[in-house]
Amino acid sequence: MNEPAPIPSGPPRSAFIAIGAIVVFVLFVAWGLSERNAAQPVSGPAPDFTLELFDGFDGGLGASSVTLSDLRGQVVVINFWASWCIPCEEEAPALEATWRAYRDRGVVFLGVDWTDNYGDALAYLRRFNITYANGPDVGTKIGPRYRITGVPETFVIDRNGNVAFFKPLPITQAELSGLLDKLIASP
Amino acid sequence: MKRIALLASVMIGLWLATSASAQTPTPPPDARPSADDVNRVAANLYCPVCENEPLDVCQTSACVQWKAQIAQFLAEGKSESEIVEIFVQRYGLRVLGEPPATGATLILWIGPIVAALVGGFFVFRIMRRMSRRPAPATSAPAQPSGDEYIDRVERELQQRL
Numbered sequence: 429m430n431e432p433a434p435i436p437s438g439p440p441r442s443a444f445i446a447i448g449a450i451v452v453f454v455l456f457v458a459w460g461l462s463e464r465n466a467a468q469p470v471s472g473p474a475p476d477f478t479l480e481l482f483d484g485f486d487g488g489l490g491a492s493s494v495t496l497s498d499l500r501g502q503v504v505v506i507n508f509w510a511s512w513c514i515p516c517e518e519e520a521p522a523l524e525a526t527w528r529a530y531r532d533r534g535v536v537f538l539g540v541d542w543t544d545n546y547g548d549a550l551a552y553l554r555r556f557n558i559t560y561a562n563g564p565d566v567g568t569k570i571g572p573r574y575r576i577t578g579v580p581e582t583f584v585i586d587r588n589g590n591v592a593f594f595k596p597l598p599i600t601q602a603e604l605s606g607l608l609d610k611l612i613a614s615p
Numbered sequence: 616m617k618r619i620a621l622l623a624s625v626m627i628g629l630w631l632a633t634s635a636s637a638q639t640p641t642p643p644p645d646a647r648p649s650a651d652d653v654n655r656v657a658a659n660l661y662c663p664v665c666e667n668e669p670l671d672v673c674q675t676s677a678c679v680q681w682k683a684q685i686a687q688f689l690a691e692g693k694s695e696s697e698i699v700e701i702f703v704q705r706y707g708l709r710v711l712g713e714p715p716a717t718g719a720t721l722i723l724w725i726g727p728i729v730a731a732l733v734g735g736f737f738v739f740r741i742m743r744r745m746s747r748r749p750a751p752a753t754s755a756p757a758q759p760s761g762d763e764y765i766d767r768v769e770r771e772l773q774q775r776l
Contacts, residue, residue, distance in 0.1 A: 442737050442740060512675075512676035512680050513676075514676075543662065543663050543706055544677075544680070545684045546705075548680055566704075566705060567704070567706065571663075
C-alpha cells in the first residue's frame with residue numbers, strides 16, 4: 429500500500445506577498461530617485477512638445493502654437509528663459525541677433541518662457557526686441573521633459589530631431605553661430 | 616388729493632433711497648491688497664524655482680513676481696480659489712502644497728491608506744498564526760534510574776525549570 433506523498437513544507441504564501449510588496453516599493457523608490465537625478469538630454473531624440481505662442485511672437489510661423497516634431501528637417505534652437513532671470517538678459521541680444529542671421533537658412537528659434545508672469549514676459553520680449561517664436565511653458569510641462577534645472581538653458585536640435593547641443597549657461601552668438609553652421613551643413 | 620400727494624412723496628422718497636443705495640461707493644477695482652492678504656494666498660503656493668519653500672516666505676525674484684501677480688489678481692477682485700486655479704493652469708499642479716484628491720493624484724491619498732490596511736491585515740494574520748502555534752511539549756517526567764543521586768538531580772532540575 430502506497431503512503432500518501434508528504435505535504436511539501438515551505439514559506440507561507442503571505443511571505444511571498446510581503447516580499448513582492450517590498451520589491452515593488454523598492455523599485456518604485458528607485459524609479460523616483462532615478463527620475464529626480466536624471467540630467468538634461470545631450471543626445472538622442474529631442475522630447476516632443478507643443479508650445480502655445482504669445483500673441484505677436486510667432487517668429488513668422490503664422491500659427492498660434494508650434495509642435496517640435498513638425499519642425500523636422502530644420503535646425504531648432506530651444507531657449508528656456510524667464511523675465512526674472514538676470515543671466516537671460518545677458519544672452520537675449522545674442523539670441524535675437526543669431527536668429528536674424530539664420531532665420532532664412534532653415535533654422536527655427538523657440539523661446540520657452542518658464543514659470544513666469546505673462547505680463548512681465550511680454551515686457552521682457554519687447555524690451556529686448558525679440559522677434560523669434562516665444563510662448564509660455566503652460567502647466568510647466570516642457571521644462572521637466574528637458575529636465576531643466578533653471579534658466580537660461582539652451583538646446584539645439586538637428587535636422588533629424590536629435591539633441592545636438594546643450595548649455596545650461598548664457599550662450600554667445602559666436603558659439604551658437606559656429607554650431608548652426610555645422611548643423612546646417614550636415615545632412 | 617392729500618392721499619395722492621402722500622403717495623407721490625413716498626414714491627419719490629423710495630426712488631431717492633434706491634438711487635442713493637445704487638450710488639453707494641464700492642471699493643475701486645484697483646485697490647491694493649495688503650501684504651497679509653497676498654501672503655494668505657501665497658502661503659498655499661509653491662514656486663517651482665525654489666522647491667519646498669512656500670511663496671509667502673520665498674524671496675527670489677521669481678517668487679517676488681508671483682506675489683505681485685497675486686496682488687494684482689486680488690486687486691481685480693479674484694477670490695483665493697480663482698487665483699490658485701489660475702496658477703495651477705499656468706504652472707501645473709506642482710505649485711500646490713498638497714496634490715488634489717481628484718483624478719490621477721487621488722492615488723496619492725488613497726494609496727497609503729490601502730497599503731496600511733493590507734499591511735495591517737498581514738500582520739494580524741501572522742500574529743494570529745503565532746498565537747495558535749502549540750506550546751513546546753514539556754519533557755516527560757524522568758523514569759527512576761535506580762540511582763538515588765541521579766533521581767534527586769532530575770527532580771531538582773524539574774523543579775527549577
